Amino acid sequence: MAQEDIFYDVLIVGGGHAGAQLAITLRQMGFAGSVAIVGAEHVPPYERPPLSKEYLSGAKSFERILIRPESFWGERNVAMILGERVMSVDPGKKRIVTASGRSMGYGSLVWAAGGSPRRLACAGSDASNIHVVRNLADVDAIAAALPQVTHVTIVGGGYIGLEAAAVMRKMDKAVTLLEVGPRLLGRVTGEALSAFVDEFHRAKGVDVRTATGLASFETQDGRVVAAVLDNGQRIATDMVIAGIGIVPEVGALQDAGASVANGVMVDACCRTSLPDIFAIGDCAASPNPWADGAHIRVESVQNANDQAKIVANLLMDVDKPVDAMPWFWSNQYDLKLQSVGLSMGHDLQLVRGDRATASFSILYLREGRLIAVDTVNRVKDYVQARALVAAGARLDASLAVDPDIALKDVVAAAA
Amino acid sequence: MVHLNITDRAGVEHVVEAQTGLSLMEAIREAGFDDLMALCGGCCSCATCHVYVDDGDGAFKAVSEDENDLLDSSDHRQANSRLSCQLVLTAAADGLRATIAPED
Ligand SMILES: Cc1cc2nc3c(=O)[nH]c(=O)nc-3n(C[C@H](O)[C@H](O)[C@H](O)COP(=O)(O)OP(=O)(O)OC[C@H]3O[C@@H](n4cnc5c(N)ncnc54)[C@H](O)[C@@H]3O)c2cc1C
Ligand code: FES
Numbered sequence: 001m002a003q004e005d006i007f008y009d010v011l012i013v014g015g016g017h018a019g020a021q022l023a024i025t026l027r028q029m030g031f032a033g034s035v036a037i038v039g040a041e042h043v044p045p046y047e048r049p050p051l052s053k054e055y056l057s058g059a060k061s062f063e064r065i066l067i068r069p070e071s072f073w074g075e076r077n078v079a080m081i082l083g084e085r086v087m088s089v090d091p092g093k094k095r096i097v098t099a100s101g102r103s104m105g106y107g108s109l110v111w112a113a114g115g116s117p118r119r120l121a122c123a124g125s126d127a128s129n130i131h132v133v134r135n136l137a138d139v140d141a142i143a144a145a146l147p148q149v150t151h152v153t154i155v156g157g158g159y160i161g162l163e164a165a166a167v168m169r170k171m172d173k174a175v176t177l178l179e180v181g182p183r184l185l186g187r188v189t190g191e192a193l194s195a196f197v198d199e200f201h202r203a204k205g206v207d208v209r210t211a212t213g214l215a216s217f218e219t220q221d222g223r224v225v226a227a228v229l230d231n232g233q234r235i236a237t238d239m240v241i242a243g244i245g246i247v248p249e250v251g252a253l254q255d256a257g258a259s260v261a262n263g264v265m266v267d268a269c270c271r272t273s274l275p276d277i278f279a280i281g282d283c284a285a286s287p288n289p290w291a292d293g294a295h296i297r298v299e300s301v302q303n304a305n306d307q308a309k310i311v312a313n314l315l316m317d318v319d320k321p322v323d324a325m326p327w328f329w330s331n332q333y334d335l336k337l338q339s340v341g342l343s344m345g346h347d348l349q350l351v352r353g354d355r356a357t358a359s360f361s362i363l364y365l366r367e368g369r370l371i372a373v374d375t376v377n378r379v380k381d382y383v384q385a386r387a388l389v390a391a392g393a394r395l396d397a398s399l400a401v402d403p404d405i406a407l408k409d410v411v412a413a414a415a
Numbered sequence: 416m417v418h419l420n421i422t423d424r425a426g427v428e429h430v431v432e433a434q435t436g437l438s439l440m441e442a443i444r445e446a447g448f449d450d451l452m453a454l455c456g457g458c459c460s461c462a463t464c465h466v467y468v469d470d471g472d473g474a475f476k477a478v479s480e481d482e483n484d485l486l487d488s489s490d491h492r493q494a495n496s497r498l499s500c501q502l503v504l505t506a507a508a509d510g511l512r513a514t515i516a517p518e519d
Contacts, residue, residue, distance in 0.1 A: 024449050027449070028449050028450070047456045049455070049456055049458075050456055053458075064437070064441060065456065068444065068447070068449075069444070069445050069447060071447070072447050072449075075447060076449070301454050301455070302454065305452070305454060327461075329455055329458060329460035329461070331458060331460075336458075336459075336460065336481070338460055379459075379480070379481045379484040379485055380484040380487075382484075383462075383484050383485060383487050383488040386488055387488075
């Protein structure tokens with residue numbers, strides 16, 4: 001059968017940030033073998049962050065968020081096999097099979113399948129006006145429904161929920177935001193930033209409900225008409241957007257015998273426990289030097305790109321360390337939030353600047369060393385923190401909280 | 416449409432056509448260059464869209480404080496450094512010469 005002959009030296013599963021960057025980098029480095037991306041979505045690789053920002057708001061068209069123009073992939077001899085989901089992997093024969101039954105062989109397989117949005121589970125959660133924000137199609141569905149919507153209930157007070165709330169307020173929709181935890185951004189940032197973001201969204205008119213869970217949805221003709229909270233309150237609503245995290249897409253690899261915990265377990269070079277199979281991006285749990293080597297998944301563009309580079313170097317036999325310092329950004333209203341490092345494991349938080357001025361930073365220290373920084377409208381702090389976090393600098397805490405002294409000038413004298 | 420002269424990291428100059436209204440970063444990406452990372456997609460949050468504007472900087476708004484701070488994160492900053500995502504192309508940008516800065 002002719003189909004049996006389809007073989008790629010590097011077969012990338014998933015055309016998101018990680019998969020696209022790997023293909024780009026391989027060609028940039030002069031990789032001469034065949035490269036294919038097999039992607040479940042029907043469109044070429046695009047940037048995901050704008051989905052809850054400029055694309056959702058309509059400020060940017062789809063063409064403007066493409067990672068590369070459509071013609072690029074052909075020019076670089078990267079086969080784009082779109083609208084195909086990889087269902088199974090045979091690590092012995094080194095073949096994959098897609099949902100439509102296509103079988104392909106590989107030299108190296110790079111799993112870059114990201115994650116699927118976690119779905120709500122309470123009664124009524126199968127209603128047609130409950131949305132998620134992960135893919136282009138998700139956001140197009142929201143956009144198509146919005147003209148008929150006056151009140152949106154957002155479930156989840158993480159970055160995506162908050163960004164969606166900001167866009168909905170700009171469109172003048174009434175917004176209720178439910179967060180089951182005690183504070184917004186509770187998983188990722190310090191109390192000072194949570195409190196600030198909470199106040200800011202309220203001031204913009206968002207009805208923020210923390211420590212509030214969902215009991216059920218009241219539905220009519222398969223559509224949510226109200227959200228019923230765990231405190232018994234009923235909120236009439238005509239659209240629900242769930243932003244409650246992702247489940248890593250790793251089923252086929254797990255079935256093939258790969259070691260999977262929260263994501264595919266990989267080593268520092270993104271190798272899975274199966275021969276010639278790598279995993280990168282949101283789906284991979286790698287030993288993170290910024291988290292004391294603990295295996296964690298990092299969901300960010302930075303991580304997707306840096307892991308792509310790590311695998312490209314490995315496949316090209318280039319022994320060059322990749323500096324994968326974590327960084328992240330988020331935009332809500334006119335707020336510019338930026339982070340560098342990973343704050344988990346900090347033993348001290350310092351707030352630098354005044355929350356009331358909407359320009360402040362949170363410094364996270366462990367044993368006197370700066371391990372992470374969150375900034376709000378303080379790009380200068382963000383930039384200077386990058387160097388300090390990279391160096392594991394010791395800060396003089398009494399100086400560091402003074403926003404008028406440059407962050408780079410508050411390094412403690414060596415003991 | 417405007418014409419831009421873009422020099423890639425290998426030192427080769429290319430003439431590209433670009434639509435006005437886009438940023439220079441978008442125009443460079445649209446033209447199929449692969450060196451420009453532009454990781455934050457133009458949010459002025461990453462500095463991976465760093466270019467040197469060799470000729471024609473007058474077509475753009477002055478460097479904002481945020482752009483200036485971010486440019487400071489580059490080891491390759493020069494007097495003519497700009498973040499290309501912050502440069503919106505208008506007819507005045509026709510004939511612009513820019514060079515993609517080295518990767519940090
Ligand atoms: C709304 C939103 C906003 C965000 N904002 C930011 C931000 O501001 N800053 C930031 O740093 N990060 C942000 N992120 C996170 C960032 O986008 C992700 O970390 C990044 O996209 C991860 O890249 P990836 O390639 O691992 O996965 P993805 O980009 O999710 O790509 C995975 C691709 O694989 C496909 N796929 C899945 N299973 C299969 C299969 N079996 N076969 C074939 N294809 C498959 C999927 O359809 C998808 O196209 C945001 C994410 C979202 C959703
Ligand atoms: S693309 Fe990130 S600052 Fe320009």
